[in-house]
Amino acid sequence: MTRTLYTYWRSSASYRVRIALALKGLAYEQVAINLAQGAQTSVGFTMMNPQGLIPYLIDGEIGLNQSLAIIEYLDETYPDPPLLPADPVRRARVRGVALQIACDIHPLNNLRVLKYLKGEMGQAQAAVDTWYRHWVETGFAALEELAEAATGAYLFGDAVTLADVCLVPQMWNARRLQADIALFPKLVAIDTRLNALPAVAAARPERQPDAVV
Ligand SMILES: N[C@@H](CCC(=O)N[C@@H](CS)C(=O)NCC(=O)O)C(=O)O
Structure with a gap:
């Protein structure tokens, strides 16, 4: 196939x-x-x-x-x-974090949104960059609180979940667009451990x- x-x-x-x-x-x-x-x-x-x-x-x-x-x-x-835990409560929590990233951070900073701000809305590049960093840092601040309570290697224990799968690309993107990820040391540590996995x-x-x- x-x-x-x-x-x-x-x-x-x-x-x-x-x-x-x-x-x-x-x-x-x-x-x-x-x-x-x-x-x-x-x-x-x-x-x-x-x-x-x-x-x-x-x-x-x-x-x-x-x-x-x-x-x-x-x-x-x-x-x-498995990327989702079997337990329904843990499953809902993992999905909740994945959605925080995929629905509440990423869409605000997607290419077409940034292009629209700069083009149709006539914003300067500096304003677009501020917009990007604001939404990433706001979203990451909430995730950092969750990461502070994490007890394992990753966001939800010692197995990689859908939440981690969403975190890694958002962190890569945040670095590329120079958001201040030093504000989020727990997320940085989890991201580092995830990136050490060959897959x-x-x-x-x-x-x-x-x-x-
Ligand atoms: N919610 C969608 C988002 C997809 C999405 O926005 N993809 C971006 C790349 S990360 C894209 O194709 N952007 C094209 C554009 O903005 O014109 C998903 O999770 O697949």
Whole structure:
């Protein structure tokens, strides 16, 4: 069965899926959708995903959009290792953190939002950068409190969960856009431990075939 991920090296939502695929040891091909060149708006891609966003996964006969939906599909179809705990309460807590990142931090700072602020809204680059850092730092402040209460190596114990899968790309992105991550030492420590895992490291943007470094 062929498996293809439409991705871009610096796309944090695609990075989440790359981590999940790597943790589960699932082979796949990559098709690079160059966001910097607007390839996500091309007719070829929007015929497949009308939302014009990546990631998009084709797994055999089926095509899926939205990183969290893709990762939950992978988790249900290829359950080893699980990315969600069996216990319903812990499961809800892990999902809660994943959603904090994927719904409350990332969308405010997505490429099309930053481009709209600068273009249609006429904001200077410095104002756009301030916007970015504000929302990342606000979101991370709440996550840091959770990380302070963490008792294991990662956000929820000693097994990597969906919450960690979402944290790593957001941290990478925050560094790239120079948010002050030194404010969040617990998150930095967890991120460091996660990046020491070969599967997580293999998903890093600079290690992707389309990386421009
Ligand atoms: N909620 C979506 C977000 C997808 C998304 O925003 N992807 C970004 C890259 S990280 C994208 O395609 N951006 C294109 C653009 O902003 O034009 C998911 O989790 O998959």
